[in-house]
Amino acid sequence: MNGPVSHLTATIRLERRSDGTLLVQLPGNLEQLEVFPLRLFPLSEPQKWIALLNPEGREVALLDSLENLLPAARELLNEELSRREFVPIIRQITWVSGNSEPCSWRVRTDRGETEFVLKNEDDIRRLGARSVLVVDSHGIRYLIPDREQLDSFSQRIVEWYV
Numbered sequence: 001m002n003g004p005v006s007h008l009t010a011t012i013r014l015e016r017r018s019d020g021t022l023l024v025q026l027p028g029n030l031e032q033l034e035v036f037p038l039r040l041f042p043l044s045e046p047q048k049w050i051a052l053l054n055p056e057g058r059e060v061a062l063l064d065s066l067e068n069l070l071p072a073a074r075e076l077l078n079e080e081l082s083r084r085e086f087v088p089i090i091r092q093i094t095w096v097s098g099n100s101e102p103c104s105w106r107v108r109t110d111r112g113e114t115e116f117v118l119k120n121e122d123d124i125r126r127l128g129a130r131s132v133l134v135v136d137s138h139g140i141r142y143l144i145p146d147r148e149q150l151d152s153f154s155q156r157i158v159e160w161y162v
Contacts, residue, residue: 011027012024012025012026012027012061012063012069012073013025013073014072014073014076014077015032015076016076016080021034022034022035022036022037022076022080023035024052024060024061026060026061033054033060034054034055035052035053035054035060035061036052036053036054036055036080036084037050037051037052037053037077037080037081037084038050038051038052038053038084039081039085042085042087043087043127043131043133043143044127044128044131047065047066047067048064048065048066049062049063049064049065050062050063050066050077050081051063063077066078086140087141087142087143088109088110088111088114088140088142088143089109089110089142089143089144089145090107090108090109090134090142090143090144090150090154091107091108091109091110091150092107092108092150092151092154093105093106093107093150093153093154093157093158094106094107094108094113096157099160101118101119101120101121102117102118102119102120102137103117103118104116104117104118105117105118105134105136105157107142109142116136116137116138116140116142117136117137118134118136118137119137121161123135123136123137124158124161124162125162126162127143130145130146130147130148131143131144131145131146131147132144132147132158132162144158147159147162
């Protein structure tokens with residue numbers, strides 16, 4: 001293959017081997033290729049622009065949207081992507097140690113309660129009109145998909161920073 005195939009549609013075929021390896025068969029190609037999916041815009045457009053990379057990290061295909069795939073292929077890709085990504089969703093901020101950095105935050109996420117340190121105000125930033133990304137002192141990213149859906153205490157804390 002000379003270069004990446006862009007804008008693949010329902011003609012793409014995906015399967016998982018028993019060892020967990022993800023294989024793709026591209027249109028017009030009889031050979032199956034080992035690939036690793038990578039979201040190009042994981043927070044702003046999670047269902048669009050998925051690159052399929054070979055084991056050397058080279059792009060072999062670019063999917064413009066998961067919606068264009070057959071349901072089985074879409075499910076397999078979503079499953080593989082969720083294994084590779086770890087971005088807990090903050091549902092509530094229950095405690096903050098102070099209003100100057102560094103400070104500790106205790107939050108409830110979609111994966112349970114946790115506490116982390118926010119090093120400085122640059123570690124919390126807007127993603128669009130309502131979403132917020134928080135990066136803790138260890139580099140773990142937390143997402144607030146819609147800050148207006150938080151309780152009033154949590155909203156006040158987030159507004160202080162953004």
